[in-house]
Amino acid sequence: MKPKPFGRIVAIIRRNWRSFCGVIREPKILTSTSSNFIFVPVDKRIPFIRIETRQYQQICGIKILVRIDCWPRDSRYPRGHYSRVIGESGDKETETNVLLLEHLIPHMEFSAQVLNCLPVEGDKWQPRIDDLSNRSDFRQECVVSVDPPGCTDIDDALHCKDLGNNQLEVGIHIADVTHFIRPGSAIDREAAERGTTVYLADRRIDMVPGLLSSNLCSLISGRERLSFSCVWKINSKTGEIYQTKFSKSIIQSRASLTYAEAQTRIDDPEDQGEIAQSLRRLNSLAKILRAKRIEKGALVLASANEIRFVEVESETAENELVILEKQALETNSMIEEFMLLANISVAEKIYEIFPELAVLRRHPKPAQSNFEELIVAARNRGFDINVSDGKSLSASLNSIHDPSNEHLNLLFRMITTRCMSQALYFCSGSLGSDPNLTFFHYGLASEIYTHFTSPIRRYADVLVHRLLSHAIDFEQQPPEFLCKRKITDICDHINMRNMNARRASRSSNELHSYLYVRNSREKCCHEKGHVFTIKNNALVIFIMHLSFEVVYMFGDGDQSMNDWQVDKDNGFVIHKPSNVRIRQFDPVQVELTVKPSALTSNFKKQIIVRLIDSKIF
Structure with missing residues (x-):
């Protein structure tokens, strides 16, 4: 196993503080005089923030915006202040505003100064x-x-x-x-x-x-x-x-x-x-x-x-x-x-x-190590991938075909896309x-x-x-x-x-995929997917219809982790009670339901996945 890069932080030159979206965590004990609360940011890389407010009843369970003020040396959490309400958690407009704010997307109306640069004739120009x-x-x-x-x-x-x-x-x-x-x-x-x-x-x-x-x-x-x-x-x-x-x-x-x-x-x-x-x-x-x-x-x-x-x-x-x-x-x-x-x-x-x-x-040409997952996945399906140059890689991808799985070539090209380095503008x-x-x-x-x-x-x-x-x-x-x-x-x-x-x-x-499942006219949403990645404790399943990945956790529902034998190196899992083997890229039928949570805007985690393949369940 290759050693991971190691480094040590020697100084913090400037705090990159900004406003954060999230919700107030419900306190264990709430009294009429309570004013100190823990704010949970939607970005899990950000620590909890301690805020002081008398408006808990008005802002509990909804998305708000909080800004960090300071981080005392003797405090586990930074201190901040509540600045404004974004909206109800799970609402489309609220969550769209959250993702725009969290990804630092400028989305305000154009200023009068900007609009004054437009032709005075307007649409009659x-x-x-x-x-x-x-x-x-x-x-x-x-x-x-x-x-x-x-x-x-x-x-x-x-x-x-x-x-x-x-x-x-x-x-x-x-x-x-x-x-x-x-x-x-x-x-x-x-x-x-x-x-x-x-x-x-x-x-x-x-x-x-x-x-x-x-x-x-x-x-x-x-x-x-x-x-x-x-x-x-x-x-x-x-x-x-x-x-x-x-x-x-x-x-x-x-x-x-x-x-x-x-x-x-x-x-x-x-x-x-x-x-x-x-x-x-x-x-x-x-x-x-x-x-x-x-x-x-x-x-x-x-x-x-x-x-x-x-x-x-x-x-x-x-x-x-x-x-x-x-x-x-x-x-x-x-x-x-x-x-x-x-x-x-x-x-x-x-x-x-x-x-x-x-x-x-x-x-830039991707590093050879970027292709390891692709090479292993291809080998497990009986294909050879030559990544020495773009022409060889292209020829290898063109050779991937399976009459029983019409989406196999597309899935391999999707994995290849993820192997690529990022294209960049430069002078x-x-x-x-x-x-x-x-x-x-x-x-x-x-x-x-x-x-x-x-x-x-x-x-x-x-x-x-x-x-x-x-x-x-x-x-x-x-x-x-x-x-x-x-x-x-x-x-x-x-x-x-x-x-x-x-x-x-x-x-x-x-x-929108989450909202589509949540608002399904039926109590649950049945979709066809393909096993995209095999993890030690889960299957990542790509739903073609939604262009969306969901995660099936081994042990969810009536299943036990012990019901599954995972062989990541060879690209398959075995459901031991039924002795059914599922390979990477195999098609599967899934049932999707939602479990809303105001504490996160990670909508993948709010979709509950159940395999409904009759061979297994």
């Missing part, structure tokens, strides 16, 4: 003549956008026309957010502070005000919109790029399609309209580009299926949550390929012009001479990469737009912006915000 100076005009091209249903922040649109001789002109048109967000303005500072739009299970927390995100910057069909375009001349048979051109532009999208609507147009042989033919050319070319990427070693990974929870009116007291699952269509992959290609092309351009200042995104001049720090993006098998295609929802893309605008001599940037230290600091901040946003999104999905 139209591009002026001087806005079009030096811009390419693509208003006559067959430009369309393809997005998830209900999308209002449309960042990107595409066009494709046949030039003859196996040549295509492909244009990627990205919302020109920097036209409205000037460097150093109040709205720029706010967008930089937020760093990213945060997508929760039932809503989004915008990085920029809605007038921009859902209107003036959104590439809505039928509206003239300012954009930043990347246009290639490409061989339609080989995917070879003959020419790349960047320009600020103006477009007027012909259609705002969903992935399903675009797929229908591609598949309908009777639809020979301009939009359908353009989409077919794009789809055919995307398949060629994808094959080339995978041949280079790009990985096709997976995470939990993307689902949305929609609240619908119910005759009962509480509205019903309905799950909308994301469909995997060719058009999803089609859009992804051209966004990746645009990001790579832009990365090459800004690094060429700004070798010390380019905002890039790297994905190209900040890596120094360390040979272990490279620009390489392991997952995409690309020597250089950035983010250009989503400036409405990512501040990194705003920085990249400004660099590219400067690089093509469209608009010079202020000298204080072209500073390696400043860009590095912003990248570090964005990385932190992205991490918090991912955690908040995951917590929101867990909350």
Whole structure:
């Protein structure tokens, strides 16, 4: 067994105190004069906090916000004060506010100072003549956008026309957010502070005000919109790029399609309209580009299926949550390929012009030790996994197949995703001479990469737009912006915000899965799952329908820990009374019920799991 890293705290430079969400613990003895109480934070890394209040009856059993004041040397717990009520524990709005606060997600209304930066014309704004100076005009091209249903922040649109001789002109048109967000303005500072739009299970927390995100910057069909375009001349048979051109532009999208609507147009042989033919050319070319990427070693990974929870009116007291699952269509992959290609092309351009200042995104190769769980899991199912490089890993994953378990390959790709290191934004001049720090993006098998295609929802893309605008001599940037230290600091901040946003999104999905089970019309919820991980005392079961992990504890209910024989090394457990063996990734039927607790916002722990496989019980 490898020794664990060891360290010793030698000094506390500064207390990282903030406000914490939680509940008051019910005292063993409560009198009319009681005023000292123990506050239990929802974050279990935080110690209990002793607070003094005369309002116990008003705040018992509900989520409140408490701030630490001091931590006396002779006290087991820090002392703090109650600042405000959040709401009833278990309520959707309350728990959503809790997860936003706990993950440090800025979610307040935009200030008047920020809103004053918006065009005074509001939603009546139209591009002026001087806005079009030096811009390419693509208003006559067959430009369309393809997005998830209900999308209002449309960042990107595409066009494709046949030039003859196996040549295509492909244009990627990205919302020109920097036209409205000037460097150093109040709205720029706010967008930089937020760093990213945060997508929760039932809503989004915008990085920029809605007038921009859902209107003036959104590439809505039928509206003239300012954009930043990347246009290639490409061989339609080989995917070879003959020419790349960047320009600020103006477009007027012909259609705002969903992935399903675009797929229908591609598949309908009777639809020979301009939009359908353009989409077919794009789809055919995307398949060629994808094959080339995978041949280079790009990985096709997976995470939990993307689902949305929609609240619908119910005759009962509480509205019903309905799950909308994301469909995997060719058009999803089609859009992804051209966004990746645009990001790579832009990365090459800004690094060429700004070798010390380019905002890039790297994905380090994972350490060999990261793959140990994957290798063992594959071996136990009779597969070999070669992790020497991305290409070998990709080939190994492609070989995993079991006719009796249609989800096996997906489950292995999910485990592989968890083996990956974290992709990070960085300033190209900040890596120094360390040979272990490279620009390489392991997952995409690309020597250089950035983010250009989503400036409405990512501040990194705003920085990249400004660099590219400067690089093509469209608009010079202020000298204080072209500073390696400043860009590095912003990248570090964005990385932190992205991490918090991912955690908040995951917590929101867990909350809504819990509410879905709790509000089930039946007393319990029956679901099909797969054994994802085997622990010494539990099975971690992934529920496909909910994209959610639950934990079955050995010994729960009528069972005893002694009823189970665990063999983690070989990836199975045996239920001794029935002599049934359950392997990692095996499908299982489970019954889910809830046991609400105000003391925690860990909703996995509030879901009670019972195996209902008839072979065992």
